[in-house]
Amino acid sequence: MRIGSAKQSYLADQALFDSTPQRAWFGVLLLALVAFPFMANEYWLYLACLVGLNIVSTTGLNLLTGYTGLVSLGQAAFMGLGAYTVAILQVRYGSPFLLNLLAGGIVAMLGGILVGLPSLRVKGLYLAIATIAAGFMTHFLFAHWAGITGGNGGMTVPPARLFGAELDTSFRLYWVIAPIMILMVFGAANLFRTRIGRAFIAIRDRDISAAVLGIPLMPYKLMSFAISSFYAGVAGGLFAYFFRVVTPESFPLLMSIFFLAAVIVGGMGTISGSIFGAIFMTLVPELLKLIVGWLPLGDNATLVLSPVRTIVFGSMIVLFLIFEPHGLAEIWRRIRRLFHLWPFRT
């Protein structure tokens, strides 16, 4: 029985994983991720890629909302900036895939810094409304700057190429999306072991106290917006390569709400929450579809149960908020504690 993580050195305190079993389980997870594409069909590979890029974007938003306490409804706009940057670079200049992704992240980051400026004066719902404006502005830009963005029709993106291989199937894209996702999740986890990450948390907990403690609010808030939108930009870039089409209407406000819901359902202020939230929001509607498909209700099952499925999904979100406001990450933490402390109760 393990009743806690005894840390006897600074090195142990700084380690990403608390214990050897954790490291072993992470190894198992990596092996599963490597084996998955060889066992899954096209549908599950598609969903895995979708989950991967949603995890990147949700992690980015969690850095901003969950860790820094700055509510944003502009995540889709930043994804759009990343996606269009990648599309333009790929279509017009045929520049390398990874460079395009990086550029997508940087352009989104610059957009994030601009949109983050009001966060110095307003917060909470007021900031949320201010960030919604980002969506309107980017939509206008994408739709009307037709010479660059292709206007209403958007842009068709050729498949990404890496080391001469064309990434034109979900199977091939998986090998790019999954490592980038792991890298970015680790990046976020590491951030909170640095001065910057801890400053974000201090700002979230009480910004005035943070300022009194000597944390300058302006640079850190803008830094949080920058990092968060960099994540969104990279996710948007992956989106462009994944769907191969970007249009002004690919990044609606509803998409930002989707990511905010993923952060809340997964667990605000936890990295695992970002992962659980993105998985939940992407896969639960699909799983509900599968369940509906299994029910022996004849040809009209889809027609009859589709609205019911939507209601069930909505209700699940509401129930989570009522009974587990700390999200899926908290449930996961309790499950882990149950095993750690068994046969004692938590």
Add this chain to the structure above:
Amino acid sequence: MLRTHLKKWITSLAVTSVLAAASSAWAQEDIVLGGSIPLTGVFAFAGIGIDAGIKDYLKIVNDAGGVKGRKLRYVPEDTGYKVDASMAAFKKITSQNKVSLYYADSTGFSKTVNPELERSGAMLMTGASFGKELNDPKKYPLQFMVGPDYSEMVGILLNYIAKAKPGAKVAIVYSDTEFGRDPIEAARTSIKKLGLNLVTEIVTAPGSVDVSSEVIKLRRADPDYTIFHGYILAPIPEFVTQAKALGMKTAFMGTFWSMDNSTVMKMGDSADGFMGVMPYRYYYDTDGKSPMLEKIRQLHPEYQSTAYTQGFLSAMLMTEAVKRTLDAGKPLDGKNMKAALNSIANFDTGGLIGTPITIKGNSIPVGRIYKADMKQKKMLPVSDWITLEQ
């Protein structure tokens, strides 16, 4: 020696019978029509009709023995009118079935799925989109639309206007969406070409409610005809009611998705005389010979929407492409089926479209102008069938 010959003979007989059995099994294999159908979400009103239309037509075909003895099997998935969900549905359906035909729910999905469609080369696709961009056989070689594209719809309206009132003043009101902006450039060109006079263009948010300032702008322009595009219902009723209250005499017009009988009737009494382009005959249209409409009326005594007709006709044309491909002894792949579809000339849709159709490219540029009669609660034809040159 004899034993060796006998062995060879038995082996070849066995191989032949296995191949024959396999080919006979293949011959009996169902032809699958997959569908990303919006049964929930903002487009569900149409999706439910489309779903019913496809199901009914396939039932008629299957009850009559299928196509060359092969049954057609419909595999739909709800998408909620979201592109990622539509793609997931596509992947799910195509990874679990050998799909030959597919129904797509939106312009966004049709564009997104196109590289995948071309890569597999196995399917022929149609759908709910009438986006002008899809009407390009080079860019979208395996897709087509069951009717005119949005630019052609507005073109049909403008042709009617030019004939009814040469040199008429025209206004266009459209939503600030991809859907709304789709035909505007082409409309400007057609207006000029037909000698009409474009007096104003008004852009609104989709589904906006307060349009009083836009109505004042419209009154100032004083058009003879006002064409709405990019809306289903709102803000058309607000425009029509306020314009009538201001004493305006302009004739209001719409395109396909705002032209269903139930949609127009929801606009209220002030929409009496509302006109628009419709590529299909309405459910209750008894004008001319229409055995397929008769069949639909027998199946459903109650009104069936124009979305239903769209789904029904989509299934009919895809089935026709399958039939022609199989008749020619060619494999059922996207390229062959598209070529078979494009070989359709002067085809009788059983009266669903009131004139024989020819499919050269990716659209069927034909339509008729109907006008709302609020007393009868019906859309009545005010023009003959208008076919644009492809």
